[in-house]
Amino acid sequence: GQNIDQPTEMTATEGAIVQINCTYQTSGFNGLFWYQQHAGEAPTFLSYNVLDGLEEKGRFSSFLSRSKGYSYLLLKELQMKDSASYLCAVRDRVRGSTLGRLYFGRGTQLTVWP
């Protein structure tokens, strides 16, 4: 089975830095994704890690440690528009298939205050 854990809520102020952690227990790991989801909208892709280390993309960075089953999403220079739910998702891989499926955590609701 899959078990993905992330904090339910976080708050921060504009211009600050926030780190959202995600721990997972899974079989057949084949990549970890972070998505941003505003209320009532589609999840939008932020980052993807399949090897250990840090991936940087503008104000967003994501880190993965496969041995520890741990990832974090780092958001810098926070803006009001960053208030949203952040979803951590792990992809498995079914033996004999090139198709994977995503298992999501329940999401971290980030509120950015002025």
Add this chain to the structure above:
Amino acid sequence: DAGVTQSPTHLIKTRGQQVTLRCSPKSGHDTVSWYQQALGQGPQFIFQYYEEEERQRGNFPDRFSGHQFPNYSSELNVNALLLGDSALYLCASSLSGLSRGYTFGSGTRLTVV
């Protein structure tokens, strides 16, 4: 280039009824996955279609079924609706193979009363 299109955007049904939700994938994508997202929860995998066949299935009862058409579009059908089926239903398309490119639609908000 259009992304993933889902219809309808909102739907209200009565317990026991049946519903069909539709999804058109992003141009160039051939795989469609369906997810159920209850309020305050992360999306839960329902099933995945590729080459017009169901390839993987999550922990959902047989009341949930689907179909993929030759143009890669897909339908999700839910029979004998329960109050607990009320949720946002998301469709995600991708290109077969373990790519990073999963594109989600805005979803269909289903309310069962």
